[in-house]
Every structure is written in C-alpha cells, then in structure tokens.
Amino acid sequence: MRANVLKEVNKIGLEERPVPKAGPGEAVIKVTLTTICGTDIHIMKGEYPVKHGQIIGHEPIGVIHELGDGVADYELGERVAVNAITPCGHCEYCLSSTLAQCGGFLGGWKMGNTIDGSQADYVKIPNAAANLARIPDELTDEDVLLTTDIFSTGLSGAESADIKVGDTVAVFGQGPIGLSATAGAKLKGASLIIGVDSVASRMTMSQNMGADVVINFKESDPVKEIMDLTGGRGVDVAIEGIGLQETFSNCVKSTRVGGTISSLGVYPAELTHIGIPNQEFGFGIADKKIVSTLCPGGKERMRRLMDLVKNDKVNLKQLITHRFSLDEIEEAYELFASQGDGVIKVDIQP
Numbered sequence: 001m002r003a004n005v006l007k008e009v010n011k012i013g014l015e016e017r018p019v020p021k022a023g024p025g026e027a028v029i030k031v032t033l034t035t036i037c038g039t040d041i042h043i044m045k046g047e048y049p050v051k052h053g054q055i056i057g058h059e060p061i062g063v064i065h066e067l068g069d070g071v072a073d074y075e076l077g078e079r080v081a082v083n084a085i086t087p088c089g090h091c092e093y094c095l096s097s098t099l100a101q102c103g104g105f106l107g108g109w110k111m112g113n114t115i116d117g118s119q120a121d122y123v124k125i126p127n128a129a130a131n132l133a134r135i136p137d138e139l140t141d142e143d144v145l146l147t148t149d150i151f152s153t154g155l156s157g158a159e160s161a162d163i164k165v166g167d168t169v170a171v172f173g174q175g176p177i178g179l180s181a182t183a184g185a186k187l188k189g190a191s192l193i194i195g196v197d198s199v200a201s202r203m204t205m206s207q208n209m210g211a212d213v214v215i216n217f218k219e220s221d222p223v224k225e226i227m228d229l230t231g232g233r234g235v236d237v238a239i240e241g242i243g244l245q246e247t248f249s250n251c252v253k254s255t256r257v258g259g260t261i262s263s264l265g266v267y268p269a270e271l272t273h274i275g276i277p278n279q280e281f282g283f284g285i286a287d288k289k290i291v292s293t294l295c296p297g298g299k300e301r302m303r304r305l306m307d308l309v310k311n312d313k314v315n316l317k318q319l320i321t322h323r324f325s326l327d328e329i330e331e332a333y334e335l336f337a338s339q340g341d342g343v344i345k346v347d348i349q350p
C-alpha cells in the first residue's frame, strides 16, 4: 500500500508498505478520506518528536477491511470514522474520563504518534471496539471528516472552559482549531463570541462558524478591542487556538478576573518562555483559571459529534477548502504548511 512517511526533519513522502494485519482487539480500515493536521506540520518540522520512518496522520474515515479477534458487533465493509485519540476504555485514565491521556502522558494519541498513522491506503486501529464509530447513512465522508480531530478538539476547548449560557468568549487564532472552538462557544451558549485573526478567508469563516465580531490583530490591538467590547471587564473565557507565547499572553490579558484561559495550541517552544503577564494574572491571585485539553476521542464522543453534524448544529464541510489525492500529499503539505491560497483544511483521498 501507499503510505506517507516522516523520513527526516522537513521531509515527508510516500513509500510502499505492507497492508497492516489486525491483531486481537484491533481492526484494519481501508481509508477513503483523511486530512492533514496542524500537528502533522509540527511533526514534519521536528517540533514534536515522532520516530523517523513512521507513517503519519491521525484523522481517518474508511470502511472496515479486517477485524481482529474479540472485536464483536461490527461487519466488514461498514463505514466508520475514527478519532485521532483511540482510548482503551478500561484503564484508570479512561475510567476517570481523561480518555485522551489513556494509559498516561498523551497516551490516547497513538495513530501517527506512537504507531503508524492514517495517511495511507490502510490503517490499523487499536482498541477497535472502543473506537470504530459508524457513520450515519445520510452523512458523506466529507461531512464528518473533521469530527476525527479538529472539531472534537476545538469544541473541547469550550467544554473544558465550562462556558456558561451568556458568557463572553474570545478565540485567539481562527485556523481550523480556533474555528472549531468558535463553533463550540456558540454551541455552549455564549452571548458574545470574538474571533481574532488576520487572514481574510479565516475572518470570514469565523463569522460563518459563529463569531459576532472578528478582530484583525494586524490592524488593532486585540486586547484593547476586547476590553472595549466588554465594558473594560474582559471576557469570561479566552481560548488559545494556535500555540504561541503572544496569543497565550493575550488570553491572560483579555480574561476578566475569575475567568478562564482555555489552551488548545501545541506549543513548540519551552513553556518557560510562554510569558504569563504578571499584572493581568493578578500577581497570581486573580482567581483566573488555566485549563488545557487534548482532543477527546472514542466512539461515543464521535457519535455525539456526528449527531451534531446530522442535525445541522454545525457545518464542518465548509472548512475544507482544497482537495488532493494521496499521490499529491507532498503538494498538500506544502500548501497547508504555508497557509497559502486561503487554505483552511484539505481532503486527502487515497
């Protein structure tokens, strides 16, 4: 089969690999659609460590090709979506509702991280009984593609912040994750949602996903604008959707006392440099909360996310701006990494 492999830092590309075999509790799916994540770009650049020679990618849609021993209640050929996070469902972390940290430190994220990933013709799914999510017949692969990671992640940023009906929310960064957080804030009942970005296509999409106001940080100071929009109080919740020192600091600065900073970005730099602004952090005693979240996974999460799509509570397909075949994956990485041509998310079709 064809598989996209991390060859070395800044070098990815297709290689011929054997089709994986399903062991006990595992399944192999034939991938019909996948995509590239911002995290894959961090991996390619060597900012997040993944071993060279591994197949990358963690967002598969496909049909069941093989079921390992002990995976009951599924049939070959069924259409399934699998989240980037594939928890076991029975360890102490899973049973404590921290599915993403299954087995310990970032342990729920296996595909394209610690085992071969989904940018390939076939992918092996661990803990298949907990992770194969049937796709409702009325939904296309494209309709649900982004439930496999970014929508689950973005929405979880709103959930972890415990957004209450009527809260004011600012989302820094309107890339795929930030846009999903914006949609999450709307679903959670925020009264005012402020998106922050500078790219025209993302600012427009921000409004489509639920932002009431979109601030261009290149034209004005977003912290000042947010303070003005909230009567000098600051927002109840600020969500960081990129993974930069500046946006994290701006989240602290624009959150009201007693408010919550919800961090979704993957930080490529040491967090000692992240810069928590002391005065706006109230010298440590302003009752501000900082929460961080990795994408919740598992098939029950996926069922809920796909139901939101099915019942028109969110339109994720509109974030897919470009379409590529698996053979064109290097070109797709180049476009996605450069953020050129108004790209938000790309389809990769094996």
Ligand SMILES: [Zn+2]
Residues within 6 Å of the ligand: 037, 038, 039, 040, 058, 084, 149, 150
């Ligand atoms: Zn991802």
Ligand SMILES: [Zn+2]
Residues within 6 Å of the ligand: 087, 088, 089, 090, 091, 092, 093, 094, 095, 101, 102, 103
């Ligand atoms: Zn577990």
